[in-house]
Amino acid sequence: MNIFEKLAYYLQFPFVQYALIVGVLTALCAALLGVPLVLKRYSFIGDGLSHVAFGGMAIAAVINLTDNLYLIMPLTVVVAVFLLSRGSRAKIKGDAAIAMLSVGALAFGYFLMNTFTVSSNIAGDVCTSLFGSTSILTLTTGDIILCSIMAVLVIAVYIVFYNKIFAVTFDADFMQATGMRSKAYEVLIAVVIAVVISLAMRLVGSLLTSALIVFPALSAMRIFKSFRSAVICSAAISVFCAVFGMLVSILWGTPVGATIVMTDIAVFALFYVGGMTIRRRV
Amino acid sequence: MTQLTVDGVSLGYDGNTIVRDLTFGVNNGDYLCIVGENGTGKSTLLKTLLGLHKQTAGTIGLGGGSKRAGFGYLPQQKDIQKDFPASVNEIVLSGCLSGCGLRPFYTKKEKALAAENLDKLGIAGLADRCYRELSGGQQQRVLLARALCAAKTMIFLDEPVAGLDPQATKEMYDTIFALNHDGGMTVVMVSHDISAAVEYASHILHIGKTSCFFGSSAEYARDFVRREGAL
Numbered sequence: 363m364n365i366f367e368k369l370a371y372y373l374q375f376p377f378v379q380y381a382l383i384v385g386v387l388t389a390l391c392a393a394l395l396g397v398p399l400v401l402k403r404y405s406f407i408g409d410g411l412s413h414v415a416f417g418g419m420a421i422a423a424v425i426n427l428t429d430n431l432y433l434i435m436p437l438t439v440v441v442a443v444f445l446l447s448r449g450s451r452a453k454i455k456g457d458a459a460i461a462m463l464s465v466g467a468l469a470f471g472y473f474l475m476n477t478f479t480v481s482s483n484i485a486g487d488v489c490t491s492l493f494g495s496t497s498i499l500t501l502t503t504g505d506i507i508l509c510s511i512m513a514v515l516v517i518a519v520y521i522v523f524y525n526k527i528f529a530v531t532f533d534a535d536f537m538q539a540t541g542m543r544s545k546a547y548e549v550l551i552a553v554v555i556a557v558v559i560s561l562a563m564r565l566v567g568s569l570l571t572s573a574l575i576v577f578p579a580l581s582a583m584r585i586f587k588s589f590r591s592a593v594i595c596s597a598a599i600s601v602f603c604a605v606f607g608m609l610v611s612i613l614w615g616t617p618v619g620a621t622i623v624m625t626d627i628a629v630f631a632l633f634y635v636g637g638m639t640i641r642r643r644v
Numbered sequence: 645m646t647q648l649t650v651d652g653v654s655l656g657y658d659g660n661t662i663v664r665d666l667t668f669g670v671n672n673g674d675y676l677c678i679v680g681e682n683g684t685g686k687s688t689l690l691k692t693l694l695g696l697h698k699q700t701a702g703t704i705g706l707g708g709g710s711k712r713a714g715f716g717y718l719p720q721q722k723d724i725q726k727d728f729p730a731s732v733n734e735i736v737l738s739g740c741l742s743g744c745g746l747r748p749f750y751t752k753k754e755k756a757l758a759a760e761n762l763d764k765l766g767i768a769g770l771a772d773r774c775y776r777e778l779s780g781g782q783q784q785r786v787l788l789a790r791a792l793c794a795a796k797t798m799i800f801l802d803e804p805v806a807g808l809d810p811q812a813t814k815e816m817y818d819t820i821f822a823l824n825h826d827g828g829m830t831v832v833m834v835s836h837d838i839s840a841a842v843e844y845a846s847h848i849l850h851i852g853k854t855s856c857f858f859g860s861s862a863e864y865a866r867d868f869v870r871r872e873g874a875l
Binding site: 401402403521522523524525526528529532533535536537538539540541542582583586587588589590591592 | 691694695696714715716717719722724725727728729730731734735737738739741742744748749750772774776777790791794800
């Protein structure tokens with residue numbers, strides 16, 4: 363069989379089709395949110411939240427919850443809102459608080475999984491939730507529906523509040539001073555990011571989630587000069603990398619999450635060089 | 645008509661008071677310049693007037709139908725904006741946002757207002773350019789155009805000429821003066837350039853470490869500056 367025949371053969375299976383649908387939707391959401399996240403200097407929060415999501419997954423595994431998204435998503439949302447609403451008055455500064463929270467959640471999650479789990483393959487379970495390995499190929503129909511609904515919701519919120527997201531990212535003070543509730547929009551961004559992270563965790567695992575959010579945005583910003591074009595390009599890059607990475611991993615059996623992130627890195631390198639040559643020529 | 649009354653306001657951070665018991669008012673059509681040395685709380689005062697910062701004592705009253713939604717604000721440049729991918733048009737349009745409510749997109753009227761303000765400030769040709777590639781003077785004009793989109797009656801400027809060369813500084817001052825004089829816009833500006841303040845402003849608020857002054861710029865030039873030897 364050549365590559366295309368092999369691909370056609372695999373694509374017949376519903377679980378492969380499901381994985382592709384969920385992968386594309388997740389990557390799209392992550393990239394959309396990635397642009398304001400990177401620009402607002404919130405990348406670290408995204409990373410911290412994905413570790414919190416790992417803690418949530420561990421709890422779900424221990425109490426034998428069939429669909430762990432119902433636990434992970436609210437938990438991540440609550441932590442995201444908490445992190446953003448502490449403001450600058452807090453005694454422990456933002457980055458330190460996030461570092462504490464993210465290692466804390468990682469340790470807590472691993473501790474729980476080791477101590478209380480009934481599973482016979484702890485190392486495999488931990489590896490799956492950290493790096494995603496095969497979980498994307500074992501989704502149930504319920505998973506797909508839930509994931510798709512959340513993804514469509516995220517995209518709808520993003521479109522409806524697009525102008526507000528731009529304004530609060532560029533200059534929250536101006537927004538507040540001219541009579542708008544910038545804090546409310548910051549919390550909205552935090553909530554949506556938390557939702558995206560709990561979705562993205564299935565695709566690439568919790569340690570690699572922030573790569574999915576940060577890389578496409580950074581690549582797009584190398585070349586594009588308006589917010590809208592950066593957002594659109596970021597989304598396109600992310601969807602391409604997700605599809606490419608998933609197909610490669612299906613064909614050659616490489617780990618899904620890592621392959622997608624490697625593709626993202628390669629594209630970033632390309633855009634970085636491209637951006638430099640464009641700037642030199644001007 | 646009084647647009648803004650400040651009565652016995654004190655400002656501070658973390659329990660330290662930096663400005664104590666400030667009382668003044670801003671009337672329709674005034675051009676108030678807030679001057680003083682670095683660290684005396686000029687910018688903090690401006691942020692407090694705009695509701696970005698809470699005063700530790702006193703009251704700030706909005707009068708004559710003024711609402712925060714009718715304020716324009718030209719903040720100091722932020723680090724975050726240095727590598728921000730945004731076109732001039734996107735930034736100026738975002739000044740219209742306070743009139744949008746929950747409506748997700750801009751109307752034709754708002755787009756026309758943004759174009760009109762770009763034109764007024766002589767930067768219509770930059771509409772599709774990238775903000776981070778503009779010169780300092782052009783960037784300030786973009787932010788001023790955004791402020792004008794939001795401003796119905798009153799505009800607040802925080803060090804609008806910081807980092808500009810003498811030519812751009814002069815142009816900026818003339819533009820602001822024209823907005824006030826010809827456009828009837830009430831202006832509240834923070835500056836450390838006392839000679840320009842005396843030349844252009846109608847009123848001056850001087851915040852000093854030991855003494856404060858509030859009055860017309862003629863009184864200020866006559867009494868306060870001579871006594872303090874600040875000019």
